[in-house]
Amino acid sequence: MFGEQQRFVLLLIAPAALLLLLFQVVPIVIGANASFRDWALYNPKKTWIGFDHYVAVISDPAFLYVVLPNTFLFMVLSVAGALVAGLALALLLNRPFRGQKLVQTILLVPLMVAPVVAAIMIRWIFNDQFGIVNVVLEAIGLEGQPWLVQRWSAFGIILLTDIWLWTPWFTLLLLAGLQSLPKEPFEAAAIDGTTTWRVFRFLTLPMLRPVIVVCVVIRAIDAFRTFDIVWTLTGGGPGRSTELFSLYAYVLAFLNLDLGRGSAAAIVGGLIILVLGVVMYRLVDRIAKA
Amino acid sequence: MxxxxxxxxxxxxxxxxxxxxxxxxxxxxxxxxxxxxxxxxxxxxxxxxxxxxxxxxxxxxxxxxxxxxxxxxxxxxxxxxxxxxxxxxxxxxxxxxxxxxxxxxxxxxxxxxxxxxxxxxxxxxxxxxxxxxxxxFSVFFYRSDLVKPEEVPKTLEELVTMSKKLQADGKAKFGYVGGMSMNHSWFSWFWSMWGNNCDVLMPFYERDNKKLAEGGWKSSMTDPCMQKTVEYWWDAINTHKIAPRGMPAYDRNEANAIFMAGDAAFTVADTLWWGQFNDPNKSKIAGKVAAARFPLGPDRKKPFGWDxxxxxxxxxxxxxxxxxxxxxxxxxxxxxxxxxxxxxxxxxxxxxxxxxxxxxxxxxxxxxxxxxxxxxSPDKVRGAYYFPQWPAVHKAFNDTVTRAVTGRREDIARVLAEGAPLVSKAAQ
Structure with a gap:
């Protein structure tokens, strides 16, 4: 049925395919099955209830008017923030200077920190009584703030944490992209006496665009499902005001112990990511071909 | 062989x-x-x-x-x-x-x-x-070096008065600190609510699921007692400033840390933290802590224990x-x-x-x-409800009161009314 070469190829991909099947496909199928059933974690009756859970999720005002807007806002601002900071650092690191390797290594440290650990650290940094932020503010004569008690300051801290964690990832990839750019156009621009800003605007940025777009697509999809830092920093509070999609699904499945409804929420989120991913990949394709 | x-x-x-x-x-x-x-x-x-x-x-x-x-x-x-x-x-x-x-x-x-x-x-x-x-269960802890046993607040109002006095005398940065965020409602919300003849569901203090179901799992969010409870904490934080402004986001560890640092005169915590409060390696107030009954609100006269x-x-x-x-x-x-x-x-x-x-x-x-x-004590309350949806009810309760206490004072009644059906729905 298969030639020797085909059998060899199948053998090579078998372990990866098996892992994918066991740890990706099977859980998704089980989750999808649970989403159509009365499946409480403490008493899984597993009776078929059709689309009831889906209707409950997509008609939930909290999901529509708090969770989804929060999730998209977080996705846009977090990706944009980390991209800008990562690009700035990549540009700085792309110039030779003394201690460049050391700085580069130090800048990568956040990548090695577990998000939960980072979130705990940030929560204490912004603690209104013991946090260093308020100590500094009070030292310069400003009033310390209860950062996690108001929606937008809490949301800002979540963003800051995420940007801090992901900036090195952007830096690393964009730096690799910068170092692979041909030197000739930059040398020509230097001979013409072009300003640094114009070099960046009309040479660096357009030539780096394919790398930027790939980074943005991957990170945007990942940002959509952010859970750990939000759960640790605010738990979605105060009063659900910083709740993102993944927390919404988690609370339903594991706090309310309603695995059926939590799975339905996860599937709805998965479909949203799927649509978003398709749109973004088309965008990448168009940019790459441009 | x-x-x-x-x-x-x-x-x-x-x-x-x-x-x-x-x-x-x-x-x-x-x-x-x-x-x-x-x-x-x-x-x-x-x-x-x-x-x-x-x-x-x-x-x-x-x-x-x-x-x-x-x-x-x-x-x-x-x-x-x-x-x-x-x-x-x-x-x-x-x-x-x-x-x-x-x-x-x-x-x-x-x-x-x-x-x-x-x-x-x-x-x-x-x-x-x-x-x-x-x-x-929790009790009301106080700093015995700052407050004599006969001065310990017996009412929520006295808690404010005594706290303000201690703050004015420069003896404590805050009067009260306690956990308030979800899953730490017990250390501010619940005890103050029970101490004012109030509870999460109606009838108050009822834990028999049959009776709660007969009552339609009615939330007490729209009862005047709940509004009084939220207004009390809103005033304690914003008007009287006897509690830290960050308190609505505190878990018990953060609240305990403030108490153990000597920055608050009163707290409510589980008795099992007594050992830590009195451990000189962990606490600045070791040996200066005592406990008392919960202060009561204006609608309750009889002391209660939560066990x-x-x-x-x-x-x-x-x-x-x-x-x-x-x-x-x-x-x-x-x-x-x-x-x-x-x-x-x-x-x-x-x-x-x-x-x-x-x-x-x-x-x-x-x-x-x-x-x-x-x-x-013959007058006891139970610290939770005993049906599987209780975590969902607790979350809906905490989300609502947190929204109310972190918003504008004049919006408290409206926010509680919006949260009432969510609490009842979570129970069903």
Whole structure:
């Protein structure tokens, strides 16, 4: 049925395919099955209830008017923030200077920190009584703030944490992209006496665009499902005001112990990511071909 | 022939080794728990028993943040991952059908009848499913170096007055601090609510699910008592400034840290933190802490005590011989007077065996107070509700009151009215 070469190829991909099947496909199928059933974690009756859970999720005002807007806002601002900071650092690191390797290594440290650990650290940094932020503010004569008690300051801290964690990832990839750019156009621009800003605007940025777009697509999809830092920093509070999609699904499945409804929420989120991913990949394709 | 005999002997020895290995495997009990002073102290008793009886105690710590979901999944999947697990009144009914009945643990008869009531821990057949670990409830802690016993606030209003006085005199940065965020409602919201004839659901203080269902799982969010409770905390934080502005986001650890740093004169915390509050290595206020009854709101005159237990349970799905061994261990723990006295001294949590209470109270003023104010009090409240949807109800409650207390004062009634149907719906 298969030639020797085909059998060899199948053998090579078998372990990866098996892992994918066991740890990706099977859980998704089980989750999808649970989403159509009365499946409480403490008493899984597993009776078929059709689309009831889906209707409950997509008609939930909290999901529509708090969770989804929060999730998209977080996705846009977090990706944009980390991209800008990562690009700035990549540009700085792309110039030779003394201690460049050391700085580069130090800048990568956040990548090695577990998000939960980072979130705990940030929560204490912004603690209104013991946090260093308020100590500094009070030292310069400003009033310390209860950062996690108001929606937008809490949301800002979540963003800051995420940007801090992901900036090195952007830096690393964009730096690799910068170092692979041909030197000739930059040398020509230097001979013409072009300003640094114009070099960046009309040479660096357009030539780096394919790398930027790939980074943005991957990170945007990942940002959509952010859970750990939000759960640790605010738990979605105060009063659900910083709740993102993944927390919404988690609370339903594991706090309310309603695995059926939590799975339905996860599937709805998965479909949203799927649509978003398709749109973004088309965008990448168009940019790459441009 | 001699060679064959040697082989047979070797085979017999190997078989014996294998058999004794299997026996050794049975002589092991795996404990699923959450590291905390009281659980650590209780497990120390297991270990002492294990050492005497040749049973290896394997401790498997789990994070509090994911404990219920993780353990529920373990219980419903019929795994034999744990032989004994930490159990709590909050999820007494959620797990009742998944746990081994413990009526045959003889020493259970010495446990607190109130705390082990069937409505909390009994399964559908009326069998008990818990062995108590210790009494876990909160009391009103105050700084004994700043406040004399006769000055301790007896009302919520006095709490404000006394706090402001201490702040004005420069003796304390804050009057009160306590956890407020979700899953820490007990340390500000709940006690102040119960102390003003109020509760999460109606009728107030009712825990019988049939009666709650008859009442339509009605939330008390729109009752004037709840508005008064939220307004009290709004004023305490924003108007009187006796509590930190960040308090609505505090968990118990953050609140305890402020109290132990000496920055607040009063707090409400579980008695099991008594040991930590008085540990000079961890607390700046060691030796300067005392406890009292909860201050009451304007609508309640009668003092009350809030009394619950933490316990241990045995998953139904584990093999019979391990259930038997686990019950032997739990029975021995219930009878371990020395271990339980040590546990009380280390933590401040009254031990599970009620017959030890008078003796400890004779020697310890804190236990005497707990006995008078809570354990022997005829007016008690239960700290949770006992139906599986309780976590969802609690979350809906906490989300609503948090929104109300962090918003504008004039919006409190509106926010509570918006949250009322969400609380009721979560219960159904």
């Amino acid at each position: 001699q060679g064959l005999a040697r082989w047979l002997m070797a085979a017999a020895a190997a078989l014996m080794a294998a058999t004794s290995g299997a026996t050794a495997q049975v002589k092991e009990l795996r404990i699923g728990y959450q590291p905390s002073p009281i659980q650590d102290a209780s497990i120390a008793m297991f270990e002492a028993w294990g050492a005497k009886n040749g049973v290896k105690i394997v401790k498997v710590p789990n994070s509090y943040g994911v404990y219920v979901e993780k353990m529920t999944a373990s219980l419903t999947s019929n795994s034999d991952q744990y032989d004994v697990i930490w159990h709590n009144d909050d999820w007494g009914q959620t797990w009742a059908h998944l746990l081994e009945p413990t009526d045959d643990v003889e020493a259970n008869k010495y446990g607190s009848k109130w705390s082990m009531a069937p409505l909390v821990f009994a399964n559908a057949q009326g069998q008990n499913t818990v062995v108590p670990m210790g009494q876990t 619950d237990i933490w316990g241990w349970a045995i998953p139904k799905s584990i093999p019979e011989e391990r259930k038997k061994l686990a019950k032997q261990m739990l029975n021995a723990m219930m009878l371990d007077e020395e271990g339980q006295t040590k546990m009380f001294k280390a933590t401040g949590a009254p031990p599970p065996n009620t017959t030890f209470w008078p003796k400890i109270a004779e020697q310890d003023a804190f236990m005497k107070l707990l006995k008078e104010a809570v354990l022997d």
